[in-house]
Amino acid sequence: MTWGRCVNIAPIVLKNPVTENTLSVTLGSMKAKTLYDKLWDEHVVRDYGNGTCLLYIDRHLVHEVTSPQAFEGLKLAGRTPWRRAASLAVPDHNVPTHNRHSIQDPVSKKQLDALDRNAREWRIPYIELSDERQGIVHVIGPEQGACLPGMTIVCGDSHTTTNGALAALAMGIGTSEVEHVLATQTLVAPKLKNMRIHVANTLAPGITAKDLVLHIIGRVGTAGGAGCAIEFTGDGVSALSMEGRMTLCNMAIEAGARSGLVAVDEKTIEYVRGRPFAPAGSDWDRAVAVWRSLRSDPGALFDHSIEIDAGRVQPCVTWGTSPEMVASVHDKVPDPADEPDPVKREGMSNALSYMDLRPGTPIRDIRPDRIFIGSCTNSRIEDLREAARVVAGKRRAQNVRQALVVPGSGLVKRQAEAEGLDRIFLDAGFEWREPGCSMCLGMNDDRLDAGERCASTSNRNFEGRQGAGGRTHLVSPAMAAAAGITGHFIDVRDII
Amino acid sequence: MQAFTKIHGLVAPLDRSNVDTDAIIPKQFLKSVRRTGFGPNLFDSWRYLDVGEPEQDCSRRPLREEFVLNLPRYQGAQILLARENFGCGSSREHAVWALYEYGFRCVIAPSYGDIFFSNAGKNGLLAITLSVQQVEHLFSEVEANEGYRLKVDLPSQTITAPSGEELTFDIGAALKERLLQGQDDIGITLEQGDLIREYERQRAAQRPWLFPDLN
Numbered sequence: 001m002t003w004g005r006c007v008n009i010a011p012i013v014l015k016n017p018v019t020e021n022t023l024s025v026t027l028g029s030m031k032a033k034t035l036y037d038k039l040w041d042e043h044v045v046r047d048y049g050n051g052t053c054l055l056y057i058d059r060h061l062v063h064e065v066t067s068p069q070a071f072e073g074l075k076l077a078g079r080t081p082w083r084r085a086a087s088l089a090v091p092d093h094n095v096p097t098h099n100r101h102s103i104q105d106p107v108s109k110k111q112l113d114a115l116d117r118n119a120r121e122w123r124i125p126y127i128e129l130s131d132e133r134q135g136i137v138h139v140i141g142p143e144q145g146a147c148l149p150g151m152t153i154v155c156g157d158s159h160t161t162t163n164g165a166l167a168a169l170a171m172g173i174g175t176s177e178v179e180h181v182l183a184t185q186t187l188v189a190p191k192l193k194n195m196r197i198h199v200a201n202t203l204a205p206g207i208t209a210k211d212l213v214l215h216i217i218g219r220v221g222t223a224g225g226a227g228c229a230i231e232f233t234g235d236g237v238s239a240l241s242m243e244g245r246m247t248l249c250n251m252a253i254e255a256g257a258r259s260g261l262v263a264v265d266e267k268t269i270e271y272v273r274g275r276p277f278a279p280a281g282s283d284w285d286r287a288v289a290v291w292r293s294l295r296s297d298p299g300a301l302f303d304h305s306i307e308i309d310a311g312r313v314q315p316c317v318t319w320g321t322s323p324e325m326v327a328s329v330h331d332k333v334p335d336p337a338d339e340p341d342p343v344k345r346e347g348m349s350n351a352l353s354y355m356d357l358r359p360g361t362p363i364r365d366i367r368p369d370r371i372f373i374g375s376c377t378n379s380r381i382e383d384l385r386e387a388a389r390v391v392a393g394k395r396r397a398q399n400v401r402q403a404l405v406v407p408g409s410g411l412v413k414r415q416a417e418a419e420g421l422d423r424i425f426l427d428a429g430f431e432w433r434e435p436g437c438s439m440c441l442g443m444n445d446d447r448l449d450a451g452e453r454c455a456s457t458s459n460r461n462f463e464g465r466q467g468a469g470g471r472t473h474l475v476s477p478a479m480a481a482a483a484g485i486t487g488h489f490i491d492v493r494d495i496i
Numbered sequence: 497m498q499a500f501t502k503i504h505g506l507v508a509p510l511d512r513s514n515v516d517t518d519a520i521i522p523k524q525f526l527k528s529v530r531r532t533g534f535g536p537n538l539f540d541s542w543r544y545l546d547v548g549e550p551e552q553d554c555s556r557r558p559l560r561e562e563f564v565l566n567l568p569r570y571q572g573a574q575i576l577l578a579r580e581n582f583g584c585g586s587s588r589e590h591a592v593w594a595l596y597e598y599g600f601r602c603v604i605a606p607s608y609g610d611i612f613f614s615n616a617g618k619n620g621l622l623a624i625t626l627s628v629q630q631v632e633h634l635f636s637e638v639e640a641n642e643g644y645r646l647k648v649d650l651p652s653q654t655i656t657a658p659s660g661e662e663l664t665f666d667i668g669a670a671l672k673e674r675l676l677q678g679q680d681d682i683g684i685t686l687e688q689g690d691l692i693r694e695y696e697r698q699r700a701a702q703r704p705w706l707f708p709d710l711n
Contacts, residue, residue, distance in 0.1 A: 045695045046688055050670040054688060056695055058706050066587065068529035077682070082692070085709035094527065107527040107550050114529045151706065158587040158611055174589035174615035175531075176681070184685040186692060190668065222514055223581040223607055256584065258610045279705030287705050322514050343513050343579060350512065441523050441586075450547075460585060462518040468547040 032297040034194045035261050036229040039169035043152045045186055055187045058151040061137045062089035062124065062178070064115035065443070066156025070179035071118040081122050082185040088146050089119045090127045092136045093443045097406050097433035100129065108444065135409025135435040138162040138376040142246065143409055145275025149264050149291040154181055159376045159459065161252040164260040165245035166268060167294040169229070171259050192258055193303040195228035199236030201311040206493040208386065209244035210378060210457065210476035212236065213251040214316035216308055218326040225257030228304065231296060232262050236310030242271040243380045250377045251459050254323040263295035317363050317489050318461045318474040320351035325461070327363055329479070329491050335359035354463055355471050356451070363489050366473065368455040370448060371403035371430070371484040372466070373477050375440035378457035379408030381415050383477040388421040390481035390496055396429035397487030403430040404446060406438040430484065442467045455483040498620040499678030502649040503601050505574030508564055509638045515578060516585035517612060521594045525550055534590055535597030539565065569642045577634055578605040583612025592619045602648050606631050617671045620678060622650060624665045650676060
């Protein structure tokens with residue numbers, strides 16, 4: 001089949017229509033439920049009664065890094081994909097962001113070729129590298145309407161959480177589970193706990209979803225959401241655009257959560273409307289009616305609840321090697337000597353040594369060598385607009401050796417070019433690249449050299465993440481752009 | 497996958513928290529399309545002084561001698577003692593494949609990254625969760641006693657120290673069974689094929705927009 005066949009759904013006549021009423025009877029009691037409970041209950045094929053359930057998966061996103069062994073396993077066992085149309089494959093991790101039609105690295109090429117071969121052999125819907133819609137899997141899923149409210153969505157990629165912004169249960173899985181989903185369209189999974197992060201008030205002007213999520217991770221820690229699905233609620237979340245909510249849910253995994261969620265509202269519905277994979281005609285009206293129920297019931301119980309005051313969130317910069325090691329741009333690098341817990345103290349010391357930072361250094365005095373604007377966290381059109389607004393009419397600082405801007409998809413790139421953003425970046429001495437994961441993890445040739453420091457809009461500041469010996473500071477697109485212009489971290493509000 | 501029942505293995509202590517899967521197996525090795533070959537690159541950037549590349553002969557690479565797995569006393573370790581949030585970050589199952597191929601059959605830590613924990617269970621690697629205090633105690637024992645070995649017995653859910661001291665651990669019934677049997681999840685799930693089809697049929701009627709191919 002071709003990928004495009006999913007786009008227009010012909011009206012159908014049901015032989016045995018099942019009403020919504022039957023559904024609620026079949027699928028659960030009237031007890032107040034969280035959004036996660038609703039999504040979970042609706043997808044249980046069988047409760048094994050041993051703490052795990054067989055969960056139906058509506059959408060399976062596939063990329064080249066975590067799928068080849070799964071396809072091979074399928075083949076070795078003589079199995080076939082259960083439901084091809086539920087998958088969507090795209091290359092993103094390894095793809096070059098320039099000169100992409102001659103892939104130099106033979107090992108990367110082999111992996112990209114494997115995806116190409118597997119998608120064709122198994123007739124999996126596939127957006128190939130030469131297709132304009134190609135991009136980072138978690139950018140193109142929502143962009144194409146392939147990820148919809150109420151779905152269960154999995155991908156062999158921890159940042160699948162991004163798609164929870166659409167009120168979908170979206171989880172990262174390992175390769176064995178990729179094979180399991182390919183073969184059975186289900187997962188065997190334990191139910192997660194419910195955690196709510198309530199964001200009261202709204203962000204100050206110039207503060208973004210990225211600052212909010214870094215602030216949250218600083219507060220709950222990288223394991224704070226372990227074993228949980230986090231639902232983000234409150235005015236601070238409702239006020240975010242859909243793209244902002246994707247940034248927020250994207251980094252739920254960095255708080256240890258398997259899944260991040262935001263309830264459906266008008267913004268969700270307007271975002272989905274008209275996208276290629278989205279329902280149309282009478283299906284659209286039916287879908288919208290269902291989607292409007294995708295919110296936690298009043299009185300639903302959460303296992304953990306945390307309140308954040310959005311009004312207090314400052315522009316954030318990470319200083320260490322874990323996303324929880326984060327500070328306001330107005331703060332200083334903390335002193336491990338002030339940390340009472342010995343394990344944490346040692347972790348901080350290791351991090352400062354790796355990052356080559358001294359306690360007490362003002363964050364503003366940290367000078368990046370490179371800037372990376374991109375990744376599934378921050379490569380959508382609003383991110384690029386935000387960054388472009390900061391760099392417009394200015395020049396890259398002398399000490400900044402390279403500033404890369406990598407759009408999240410070919411369609412984001414086209415839109416940005418239509419708005420003239422590419423010119424703004426190029427005129428400022430920033431590089432304008434082709435879409436892919438790029439320097440978020442440096443599987444292609446966009447990498448930090450040992451000892452280099454990067455202001456990055458990506459999601460992980462782990463040792464070596466952007467290149468062996470590279471040092472990552474996580475920031476918002478506007479903050480990365482500002483650092484690219486001034487040559488050091490600065491509150492972006494001071495320069496626009 | 498290989499079944500896990502019991503082992504009596506040497507313990508190696510990895511004394512840092514939040515060890516992420518990027519550290520367990522760095523990105524350059526993820527380009528492989530195989531499930532094997534990751535053992536020599538386990539903890540690559542901590543273990544070697546140079547930057548590793550895929551398909552390289554690691555036996556000639558300069559070792560970072562002070563890294564715990566390079567110390568003579570921990571050679572042949574089968575049990576990795578670790579700190580909080582072990583295996584956080586990326587979903588890469590390659591991290592579990594690398595640990596297993598290196599020779600680890602069991603990890604003991606106070607907590608794990610969720611996806612790592614799930615991946616471990618799919619590959620016969622037993623990830624045991626103990627309290628922070630119990631793990632702290634084991635760290636001091638391992639460091640104080642060269643050749644420190646633990647008996648890990650999955651059927652009885654016990655860990656026995658050289659002193660005879662016994663700890664018990666919790667594990668979900670489903671995971672325990674799967675590890676003991678070395679079961680292939682997919683085969684078991686496919687036995688539910690009729691249920692899955694029935695679910696799809698009902699749901700395609702209720703949510704037709706999700707099943708354009710089935711309608």
